[in-house]
Amino acid sequence: MNAHVLDGKAFAAKLRITIADHVAALQAGHGIVPGLAVVLVGEDPASQVYVRSKGKMTVEVGMRSFEHRLPDTTSEADLLGLIAQLNADPAVHGILVQLPLPGHLNSDLVINSIDPAKDVDGFHISNVGLLGTGQKAMVPCTPLGCLMLLRDHHGSLAGKHAVVIGRSNIVGKPMAQLLLGDSCTVTIAHSRTADLPAMVRQADIVVAAVGRARMVPGDWIKPGATVIDVGINRIVADDGSTSLVGDVDYDSCAAVAGAITPVPGGVGPMTIACLLANTVTACCRANGLAEPEGLTV
Numbered sequence: 444m445n446a447h448v449l450d451g452k453a454f455a456a457k458l459r460i461t462i463a464d465h466v467a468a469l470q471a472g473h474g475i476v477p478g479l480a481v482v483l484v485g486e487d488p489a490s491q492v493y494v495r496s497k498g499k500m501t502v503e504v505g506m507r508s509f510e511h512r513l514p515d516t517t518s519e520a521d522l523l524g525l526i527a528q529l530n531a532d533p534a535v536h537g538i539l540v541q542l543p544l545p546g547h548l549n550s551d552l553v554i555n556s557i558d559p560a561k562d563v564d565g566f567h568i569s570n571v572g573l574l575g576t577g578q579k580a581m582v583p584c585t586p587l588g589c590l591m592l593l594r595d596h597h598g599s600l601a602g603k604h605a606v607v608i609g610r611s612n613i614v615g616k617p618m619a620q621l622l623l624g625d626s627c628t629v630t631i632a633h634s635r636t637a638d639l640p641a642m643v644r645q646a647d648i649v650v651a652a653v654g655r656a657r658m659v660p661g662d663w664i665k666p667g668a669t670v671i672d673v674g675i676n677r678i679v680a681d682d683g684s685t686s687l688v689g690d691v692d693y694d695s696c697a698a699v700a701g702a703i704t705p706v707p708g709g710v711g712p713m714t715i716a717c718l719l720a721n722t723v724t725a726c727c728r729a730n731g732l733a734e735p736e737g738l739t740v
């Protein structure tokens with residue numbers, strides 16, 4: 444079998460057009476321009492790339508982008524001070540603090556200081572609790588993007604066995620919550636899972652969010668299963684050139700899967716589009732306006 448390729452890049456481009464339409468309507472009808480603030484502490488080159496492309500796409504859909512780059516020596520008090528200022532700024536509807544933060548900063552404390560209504564990453568404990576209890580929340584962007592691709596491909600996910608590999612707060616756990624919310628039977632696997640290959644072989648849907656290049660081989664995949672590859676791993680070839688690969692071995696998995704996301708061009712672009720979608724949703728909620736359909740779950 445040759446897997447159907449779930450084209451996240453194309454899906455995200457369509458989603459951004461829908462977002463741009465909503466942004467234009469907010470401006471024309473209400474004189475409101477959604478604003479997204481991104482805070483980057485330190486000089487991590489990969490993070491700088493993400494922050495730049497987030498800023499560019501934010502402006503492309505007609506929203507305001509506020510970038511705050513702070514040195515990696517920034518104190519916790521200064522960072523909390525900036526977040527307090529962004530919380531109070533009516534032009535800012537969404538706040539994202541790029542993770543990981545330098546080691547001397549307490550990321551739980553920092554994330555929980557963001558106004559939950561502006562927490563477009565969905566990482567604040569209040570949003571985590573709302574999602575876990577099936578209430579209206581800000582939903583983390585990467586899992587939201589994965590769910591959109593899965594719903595688009597399958598329609599209903601009810602009754603499917605989903606195996607999520609990885610239990611991080613930013614991907615694995617919220618992904619599992621969303622799949623459960625769509626009535627999948629969900630298994631969360633991690634580094635202490637006893638027999639990972641046997642577990643993955645049972646899955647109708649596999650979501651790999653591990654951070655290990657090409658860890659999942661094709662012979663772990665049940666024929667016809669859907670494979671969502673969240674991993675972003677930069678690898679260096681013998682000739683010194685670098686490339687981006689996921690957590691699954693694409694060629695061997697694509698040979699048995701029914702559908703698969705590529706890296707790059709799969710989940711990554713969906714994450715950024717969902718960040719913009721969450722910012723529009725947050726802006727509508729902040730202004731007491733009906734929120735657009737199709738931008739969240």
Ligand SMILES: NC(=O)C1=CN([C@@H]2O[C@H](COP(=O)(O)OP(=O)(O)OC[C@H]3O[C@@H](n4cnc5c(N)ncnc54)[C@H](OP(=O)(O)O)[C@@H]3O)[C@@H](O)[C@H]2O)C=CC1
Pocket residue numbers: 585608609610611612613614615632633634635636639652653654655673674675676710711712714
């Ligand atoms: N495409 C996108 O938009 C995004 C991509 N990413 C990428 O997704 C990947 C995961 O990110 P993130 O969740 O933040 O990573 P974390 O490092 O926070 O979590 C990794 C998880 O994988 C588990 N794990 C590690 N080794 C194994 C193993 N050998 N077998 C089974 N499970 C294992 C860990 O288990 P344990 O808990 O037991 O240690 C942990 O739960 C990374 O490549 C990251 O770059 C992340 C965010 C967005």
Ligand SMILES: Nc1nc(=O)c2c([nH]1)NC[C@@H]1CN(c3ccc(C(=O)N[C@@H](CCC(=O)O)C(=O)O)cc3)C=[N+]21
Pocket residue numbers: 492493539540541542543564584585675687706707708709710711712714715
């Ligand atoms: N607070 C916070 N929120 C995040 O959502 C967050 C974060 N911190 N820290 C880092 C991770 C990682 N992440 C990615 C987003 C987009 C791509 C993406 O667009 N990738 C492109 C390729 C980009 C390239 O070529 O480097 C693709 O897969 O096609 C990747 C990774 C968001 N993260």
